[in-house]
Amino acid sequence: MAETDSAPGDPERGREPxxxxxxxxxxxxxxxxxxxxxxxxxxRDAGWRLIGENPVxxxxxxxxxxxxxxxxxxxxxxxxxxxxxWMIIGPPETRRRWWWPWTALPAKxxxxxxxxxxxxxxxxxxxxxNIDKQALITSLVKSRGLLYMFDPDREARVGDAxxxxxxxxxxxxxxxxxxxxxxxxxxxxxxxxxxxxxxxPRVLRIAMEEGFTERDPGDELRIPQVPPDRVRDFxxxxxQESYDHxxxxxxxxIEAFFHKDRIRYFVTSSVGLFIDEELGRFDPDDFLNVxxxxxxxLTIRGAIRPxxxxxxxxxxxxxxxxxxxxxxxxxx
Amino acid sequence: MHxxxxxxxxxxxxxxxELAELIASFRERLAVVEIDAAGIRVFEVRADEVGATRxxxxxxxxxxxxTVSGEEVVDAVHRIARDLISADEADxxxxxxxxxxxxxxxxxxxxxxxxxxxxxVEAPGAKVGELLGELAAEAPLRQTYDLIxxxxxxxxxxxxxxxxxxxxxxxxxxxxxxxxxxxxDAGGMLLAVSAWSGPLQPSELVSAHHAPLPPGRHVLRxxxxxxxxxxxxEIPGLQPDTRTWEEVVTTLPARLQPAPGPGHLVCAIETAGxxxxxxxxxxxxxxxIDVLAERRPDPxxxxxxxxxxxxHVYGTRRADRxxxxxxxxxxxxxxxxxxxxxxxPTTPTYPHAAQLEDMLxxxxxxxxxxxxxTRTALLTIGAxxxxxxxxxxxxxxxCPQRYDWLALLREMEQRHDLRSAVICDHPPAAPxxxxxxxxxxxxxxxxxxxxxxxxxxxxxxxxxxxxxxLPFVSQSEDSGxxx
Ligand SMILES: Nc1nc2c(ncn2[C@@H]2O[C@H](COP(=O)(O)OP(=O)(O)O)[C@@H](O)[C@H]2O)c(=O)[nH]1
Ligand SMILES: [Mg+2]
Numbered sequence: 001m002a003e004t005d006s007a008p009g010d011p012e013r014g015r016e017p018x019x020x021x022x023x024x025x026x027x028x029x030x031x032x033x034x035x036x037x038x039x040x041x042x043x044r045d046a047g048w049r050l051i052g053e054n055p056v057x058x059x060x061x062x063x064x065x066x067x068x069x070x071x072x073x074x075x076x077x078x079x080x081x082x083x084x085x086w087m088i089i090g091p092p093e094t095r096r097r098w099w100w101p102w103t104a105l106p107a108k109x110x111x112x113x114x115x116x117x118x119x120x121x122x123x124x125x126x127x128x129x130n131i132d133k134q135a136l137i138t139s140l141v142k143s144r145g146l147l148y149m150f151d152p153d154r155e156a157r158v159g160d161a162x163x164x165x166x167x168x169x170x171x172x173x174x175x176x177x178x179x180x181x182x183x184x185x186x187x188x189x190x191x192x193x194x195x196x197x198x199x200x201p202r203v204l205r206i207a208m209e210e211g212f213t214e215r216d217p218g219d220e221l222r223i224p225q226v227p228p229d230r231v232r233d234f235x236x237x238x239x240q241e242s243y244d245h246x247x248x249x250x251x252x253x254i255e256a257f258f259h260k261d262r263i264r265y266f267v268t269s270s271v272g273l274f275i276d277e278e279l280g281r282f283d284p285d286d287f288l289n290v291x292x293x294x295x296x297x298l299t300i301r302g303a304i305r306p307x308x309x310x311x312x313x314x315x316x317x318x319x320x321x322x323x324x325x326x327x328x329x330x331x332x
Numbered sequence: 333m334h335x336x337x338x339x340x341x342x343x344x345x346x347x348x349x350e351l352a353e354l355i356a357s358f359r360e361r362l363a364v365v366e367i368d369a370a371g372i373r374v375f376e377v378r379a380d381e382v383g384a385t386r387x388x389x390x391x392x393x394x395x396x397x398x399t400v401s402g403e404e405v406v407d408a409v410h411r412i413a414r415d416l417i418s419a420d421e422a423d424x425x426x427x428x429x430x431x432x433x434x435x436x437x438x439x440x441x442x443x444x445x446x447x448x449x450x451x452x453v454e455a456p457g458a459k460v461g462e463l464l465g466e467l468a469a470e471a472p473l474r475q476t477y478d479l480i481x482x483x484x485x486x487x488x489x490x491x492x493x494x495x496x497x498x499x500x501x502x503x504x505x506x507x508x509x510x511x512x513x514x515x516x517d518a519g520g521m522l523l524a525v526s527a528w529s530g531p532l533q534p535s536e537l538v539s540a541h542h543a544p545l546p547p548g549r550h551v552l553r554x555x556x557x558x559x560x561x562x563x564x565x566e567i568p569g570l571q572p573d574t575r576t577w578e579e580v581v582t583t584l585p586a587r588l589q590p591a592p593g594p595g596h597l598v599c600a601i602e603t604a605g606x607x608x609x610x611x612x613x614x615x616x617x618x619x620x621i622d623v624l625a626e627r628r629p630d631p632x633x634x635x636x637x638x639x640x641x642x643x644h645v646y647g648t649r650r651a652d653r654x655x656x657x658x659x660x661x662x663x664x665x666x667x668x669x670x671x672x673x674x675x676x677p678t679t680p681t682y683p684h685a686a687q688l689e690d691m692l693x694x695x696x697x698x699x700x701x702x703x704x705x706t707r708t709a710l711l712t713i714g715a716x717x718x719x720x721x722x723x724x725x726x727x728x729x730x731c732p733q734r735y736d737w738l739a740l741l742r743e744m745e746q747r748h749d750l751r752s753a754v755i756c757d758h759p760p761a762a763p764x765x766x767x768x769x770x771x772x773x774x775x776x777x778x779x780x781x782x783x784x785x786x787x788x789x790x791x792x793x794x795x796x797x798x799x800x801x802l803p804f805v806s807q808s809e810d811s812g813x814x815x
Contacts, residue, residue, distance in 0.1 A: 072647065201725050277649060285722030286730040291646055294680045301647045301729070 018113045018320050019313065020139045023149025024164050028196035028270060030075045032149065033084065033116060034064035035270035035306035036313060040088065047091030048310065053113075057085045068271070072300045073293075084116040088317060112317035115139060137171050145316035146191040150250070152203050152238040159244030162253070166246075169257050190262045190319045192312035193254060195235055198226075198269040199289050199307075203238070207267070208284070210237060222281045223273055223307075231265035262319070266312045272305030347428055347455035351463060354424050355385055355471050363417045365450075366460040367439050368430035371395050372409060374416050375464060381536040382527040383475035384560030385468035389461065390416045395435040405435050409442035417447060425450035428460050469558045473503040477538060477562060479511055479554070480524040481803045482584070490587050495526060496805065498554045498562060505558045512551045513803030516588065520544040522573055522580060522801050523552070525562045538562060540573040540580070550803075580801070588800055595707040595792045596635045596662065597624065600691050602714025603640040603657075603678040609757060610677035612778050613713040616755050618672055619783045620711060625665035627793040634792070635706075636668035637661045637698075641691040642678040644719060644732060651732040656691040661698060680716075685728050688718035688770075689737035696740050699748055708748040709790035713778070715757035717766040737766065751790050755781055 023029050037050040052058030060082070067075045090110035117139050140146065148165070155161050173187060182188055197203055204224070207213050212234045213224035226234050232251070239247045254263060273282060274289035293299040354362050355377060362377040364387075371394035377387040391412050398408040417425060425447045429436060443450055478495025485492050496511050515521045525538040539562060555563045564570060573580070599617045603610060621636055628634045641656035660671035680686075691712075699708060718737035723730045731737075744750040754771035757778050767775060774789045776782070787793045 201723060201727060205725065276651065278651060285734065288723040288727060288729045291727065291729050292683050293647075294643075294683050296683070299647050 018143060019115070019145040019147060019316050020136075020143035021116050021147040021149065022136065022140065022164075022168060023147075023194075023196075024151060024154060024158075024161055026077065026154055027149040027151035027161075028268075029116075029149050030064070030077075031068070031270040032147075032194070032196065032268065032309060034068045034075055035304070035309045037061055037065050038068060038304060039306040039310040042306075048314070049089050050114075051087055051089060053085040053087055057083075060084055061086065068300065068304055073298055074300075082117070084114070086114040086116065088112040088114060088313060090317075110317070110321055112313070112321060114313070115143070137168070137175065140168070140172050141175050144189055145320050146189045147312060147316070148191055148193050148254070149196050150193060150235070150238075151196050152206075152241070153197055153200055155238065155242040155244070155247055156202065157243060159242045159247055161242070162244060162246035162250050165250060165253060169253065173257060184259075186259050187257050189258060190316050191254065191258050191264075192316055193235060193263065193265045194268045194308075194312055195231070195238060195266065196268055196270070198267045199271055199273050199287070201288060204273070204287065206238065206241065207234060210234075212237075220281065221275055223275075224282065225307075226267045231267055234267065235265050264312070264315055266308045268306075268308040268312070270304075270306055270309060271300050272303070272307050274302040275305070277302070347453045347458050347460075348463065348467070350426060350451065350453050352467050352470070354426055355464075355467050356474075358424055359422060360420070361418060361423050363423065363425045364460055364464065365413075365417075365425065365427045365443060366430065366458075367427060367436050369433070371398070372412070372439055373460065374412060375460060376416070377464065377468075379474050380560070382538045382560050383473055384558070385471050385474075387461075387464040387468065398435075405438040406442045406445075409439040410445055413443050413446035417443075419447070421449060427452045428455045428458060429453070430456055430458055470505060471559055473499050473501055473556065473559050476500050476528040477503075477556070478526050478528060479513070479552075479803065480526055481513055481805045482588075482800055483805050484588060491584065491800070493581075493802070494805075495528065496803075498525065499556050503556050505556055508553060508555045510551050510553050512549065513805055514549050515543075515545045515547050516804050517799035517801060518547055519799065519801070520546075521803050523564060523567075523570070523803070524573075524577075524580070525554075537577055540575075540577075541570045542573045543567045544569045544571075552803075583801060585800055588804065592628070592633075592792060592794060593705060593707060594633050594635075594703075595624075595628070595709065596637070596702065597621070597790065597792055598637045598639065598695055598708070598710045599668070599672075600639045600641060600656075600688070600695070600710065600712045600714075601672075601675060602642070602686050602688070602712075602716060603675060604643045604680040604686055605677060605715060605757070607677050609715065610675075613755070613757075614672055614675065616778065616781050616783065617711070617713055618669060619781070620787055621665050621668050621672070623783045623787045624792055625669075627787065631664045634665065635662045636665055637663065637695075638668050638671040638675070639691055639695065640675040641687050641714075643680045643682045643686045643716065644729075645681045646729055653732075654687070656687060656694055658694070658698075662702070682729075684716060684726075685719045686714060686716035687731070688712065688714065688716070689721075689731050689735040689740065690733060692718070692737055692740040692744070693733070693735045696744050699744060699750075702748070706748070707791050708744075708750045709773075709792055710744070710750055710752045711755070711786070711790065712752070712770055713755040717760075718770075738769065741770065753786055753790055755786075 021029055040048045040050045050061065052061045064075055067073060092109045117136050150161060176182060176187060177185060207226055208224055212226045212230055214227050215222050216225060236251050239250050242248065271289050273287045275281065276283060276286060289301050290298055291301050351364065358377065364375040364377065366373040371392065373389060374391040375387050376390050377385060379385050395405060398405055427440065427443055427450050429452060440452065476497065477499040479498050480493055481496050482491045483494050498509050498511060499507060520543050522540060523543050524540040527536050527538050538560060543564065545567065552564055553566050555565055557563050599621070601613050601617055624634055638659040639656050640659060642654065645652040645654060659674050660667055663671065695710065702708070719731040720728060721730060721734050721736040741752060751773040752770055753774035754767055755776045755778050756767050759777055760767035760775070774786055776786060
């Protein structure tokens, strides 16, 4: 990962959020957050944890996690603006100076501050400005990392992602690019474009049928994955399947507003694919993990295995706090 | 009833015998001339279309009236004979002389002049008009009387009408016979008697009566009351049928529904849902079973199975192993009715599909042990379609056993010639809904079921509308009929 000198990791930014999140309503933002805490707690070797910065955020975090893990369903749709003030804390690292490798500096845990404004995604398309919208735009302007959630199923049915993204980007650009600070005319953010709900048959089937999936030979569960270098093409394909013609140009829109090397595409699922425990591996005939239940709601059928949920966050973190992330070239 | 005529017999002399013989043997017409003390009467005897003998008095004149214009008796009688008595030698003429005298002699001469072959019988004291009436009723049958029955044509099974012989020509009043026929309609049958004047002559209906007999084989006793009247004394409630024969014929089916052979109805009922939903489904299962019990009372011929199935359970650690519940297999309608009562509603554990495919798998296995040539019908009553063998874009999870409902259905259709009908809680919305395929024989909504129609379409009962109203005889039974 190329380190750039415009990385906004300067300590003066203090309590400003590092990462902001947006996407259409129902695109899976809340579920993603819930899954993020599960994913981070699951990956023992990574040693990362998600904690709430204040009591309210801590309670919210526990609630989200419980909904997924205990109630085995999705958090209720976000009806009002909700602030989550969270922090991802990495494993304490012994830092060494490359020129004096035999003495270690005191251990220091990397911290990435997540401020998530979870709100109804259709705010962007509303013409009159309101408080929610302004709060969100402010959060996007202040942050330097963006999680952009793209829901292919919603796009195939409703097709309003372009409208939302277009409106939001122009708002943010209008506030940031008028001055001289960003002379190249691009927004300074790192953006993780997350295709959500990969487990949904309408997403996974396209991926498999169009030949985008591969199996990791080391994966016992043999889950089909879209390799990182093909995700951008997969995203483009999904955009073409959209209900709205404009969606086809979302990729161009993103690349017009952001530095190409600060964009990364991820295929994510908050709940993962269903794996029959007796079979012990992925079954292309039976991978449905989210099913309608008799009560009119949704039930998560099997184990929750979030896919690529912490990866975009850690990638953003590594870009924003280059010194604090383990996977530096000299750390292996 | 002829008793009172007996004392007159000596007076009638040979007249009765002569006349009876002529009535039995004349072809076109017979002229009988009565000459008594007062005058002359001319009778004409003919047979009607159905062979009944009828006589009419053509002329009656007193001697005094005949001569009033100055004409001689002989001329007057000759004129009457010429006008009223056939000149054809094939039409016999009989003269009954009751009294004798000049006028009588003159009349006889005149008649002989017109028809020299006319036979003279002396019959003092006889009353020819009365005697003719008596003799007509006692006359032997001039034609053949048949009961009209339907028979399946050997080459193609289409129905054709033929006659079963009741009485041949020459049969006498009082003769009785029996004929074996089958009533195929619960409404009884029409007993139509036709007369045949010769093997190729068109028939005339002697009589047509509706006989309220139950379906099945009947041996009918017919009695020839007199020519033109056949009675079936052992059938109560006979009613004359006033329709024309053309009207009767248009109601006849082109072919008889093959009497349904052994049948097996499998009633599969989805138990998942509210009590009301469940009971509505059971209601129709029971209704169809009742229709079958009524229409097909022979327990050897019809078997019924009842199976209840619910919804699969998802979200448990182990795959769902719940199975359809077979309340009864290959039982009588009565047992099936009782088994139906043993089913209980279940709480749906999944909303959009039920374990219908598991039911098909189990039914398919059980049907393997069933003897061939059993008309097998599946009636599925429920709300939810089957689970697919693999989950698709509609987000319905695959059957835990991976049963393929369509493959199972096809296999049963091919192996057992299965007919499959459905009664759905709601009309299947999508044209691709499995209900359409499962209901390839019939799809009914639970609030609009025609149970009789359903049983018919499933091939378990014969068509109710086009019943055969005539007696039926099978090819093997049919002998001596003609057409
Ligand atoms: N299959 C599947 N459905 C998801 C996933 N994430 C979210 N959803 C569905 O999308 C709905 C909306 O998600 P939510 O997180 O509330 O969206 P938000 O409005 O962006 O916060 C949820 O209720 C789920 O039905 C996922 O990972 N897989
Ligand atoms: Mg939400």
